[in-house]
Amino acid sequence: MGLLSLSMREFRCFAAAELEFSPTTNLIIGKNASGKTSLLEAIFLLGRGRSFRTPYLGTVTRAEANGFQLIGKVTSQTVPVIIGLARINGLLEARIGGQQAENLAQLAHTFPVQLIDSQSHQLICGGPRQRRQFLDWGVFHVEPAFFPTWRRFQRALQQRNALLRAGKPQREVDSWNGELAAAGQLLDGLRRNYLANFSITATDWTERALGGLKTSLEYQTGWPNGRDLSEALQESTTRDRKAGMTQVGPHRAEIVIKVEGEIARERVSRGQEKVLAGTLLLAQTSIYRMLTGHSCTVLLDDLAAELDVGHLGRFMEMLAETHAQVHITAIEAPIMVARQATRVFHVKQDKITAMV
Ligand SMILES: Nc1ncnc2c1ncn2[C@@H]1O[C@H](COP(=O)(O)OP(=O)(O)OP(=O)(O)O)[C@@H](O)[C@H]1O
Ligand SMILES: [Mg+2]
Numbered sequence: 001m002g003l004l005s006l007s008m009r010e011f012r013c014f015a016a017a018e019l020e021f022s023p024t025t026n027l028i029i030g031k032n033a034s035g036k037t038s039l040l041e042a043i044f045l046l047g048r049g050r051s052f053r054t055p056y057l058g059t060v061t062r063a064e065a066n067g068f069q070l071i072g073k074v075t076s077q078t079v080p081v082i083i084g085l086a087r088i089n090g091l092l093e094a095r096i097g098g099q100q101a102e103n104l105a106q107l108a109h110t111f112p113v114q115l116i117d118s119q120s121h122q123l124i125c126g127g128p129r130q131r132r133q134f135l136d137w138g139v140f141h142v143e144p145a146f147f148p149t150w151r152r153f154q155r156a157l158q159q160r161n162a163l164l165r166a167g168k169p170q171r172e173v174d175s176w177n178g179e180l181a182a183a184g185q186l187l188d189g190l191r192r193n194y195l196a197n198f199s200i201t202a203t204d205w206t207e208r209a210l211g212g213l214k215t216s217l218e219y220q221t222g223w224p225n226g227r228d229l230s231e232a233l234q235e236s237t238t239r240d241r242k243a244g245m246t247q248v249g250p251h252r253a254e255i256v257i258k259v260e261g262e263i264a265r266e267r268v269s270r271g272q273e274k275v276l277a278g279t280l281l282l283a284q285t286s287i288y289r290m291l292t293g294h295s296c297t298v299l300l301d302d303l304a305a306e307l308d309v310g311h312l313g314r315f316m317e318m319l320a321e322t323h324a325q326v327h328i329t330a331i332e333a334p335i336m337v338a339r340q341a342t343r344v345f346h347v348k349q350d351k352i353t354a355m356v
Pocket of ligand 2 (some may be wrong): 036037
């Protein structure tokens with residue numbers, strides 16, 4: 001399950017590469033600047049339609065080329081399918097099974113991919129947006145109603161905000177309240193359903209990962225407790241006008257992550273932050289499998305850095321329990337990582353060689 005092959009053209013430092021992956025654990029070894037992260041970036045891009053390193057896809061094209069092309073064979077769902085992503089002369093095109101994809105969400109649905117890297121701890125110490133995106137990745141992948149509802153909500157929010165910014169009369173602003181509240185309440189319900197499943201696994205796994213420390217996840221809707229969103233919108237009229245944007249709704253939701261009853265970022269070390277974030281991301285891939293019956297692909301960029309043997313060992317154990325396809329990079333792989341690998345690649349001078 002996962003990505004079985006990848007063909008890359010003009011991507012970052014790679015002029016051309018053809019790779020066959022193991023459906024279980026792939027280890028990618030190479031020195032600094034050899035192209036390890038670039039390979040993970042290509043896989044991520046194929047599943048998400050965006051890079052984790054840059055919002056500017058022009059920079060991922062190899063210097064002096066005028067576009068890149070990625071083609072992969074995935075079996076994340078029941079039957080193998082060929083997916084592709086290309087950027088030629090500034091235009092991005094996604095294809096699934098020979099057809100042009102309707103949108104990038106379709107690509108994400110076909111090839112679910114999750115990344116754990118040196119920035120993942122932002123899930124703990126960064127702003128609420130990171131945690132909302134994290135939550136919504138999970139809901140999107142297990143709940144078909146999520147994407148259309150989210151689009152409906154975003155459209156209503158953008159329209160209402162445009163009217164607020166332009167200082168239009170209140171009745172015009174309020175004309176979007178019904179749609180915003182209806183879609184917003186639906187989104188909220190989908191998130192809560194998901195969290196009910198997710199929290200049980202997440203708190204169990206994070207306790208194991210942190211050697212017994214108790215973690216909790218607390219969902220805050222984005223508007224005052226005990227209120228309908230439509231009431232909350234009415235009540236926030238003055239604030240909305242002042243800010244020029246809608247101040248209440250699921251776009252303001254937060255997941256408060258606590259460790260031993262305290263806000264996680266105030267309580268844990270940097271290494272523990274990494275373990276906590278990584279474990280929450282792993283727990284999501286496990287829930288994805290439990291709720292859909294399909295596996296997800298997990299990318300781990302230089303995981304061993306900054307984790308001691310105990311934390312790394314527990315993390316690797318949980319990783320194995322997710323049954324995800326894994327692509328893990330390292331400059332030198334610790335034994336406990338190397339022994340899980342079923343395929344090893346060496347990256348050197350922008351060339352990738354399969355070793356076993
Ligand atoms: N658009 C591009 N065209 C050509 N080369 C690029 C492009 N973007 C990045 N590079 C180069 O690709 C090389 C590989 O970068 P990458 O980040 O993948 O290395 P890495 O193996 O992950 O290194 P590290 O261990 O330091 O994280 C670097 O030398 C980088 O400068
Ligand atoms: Mg790197």
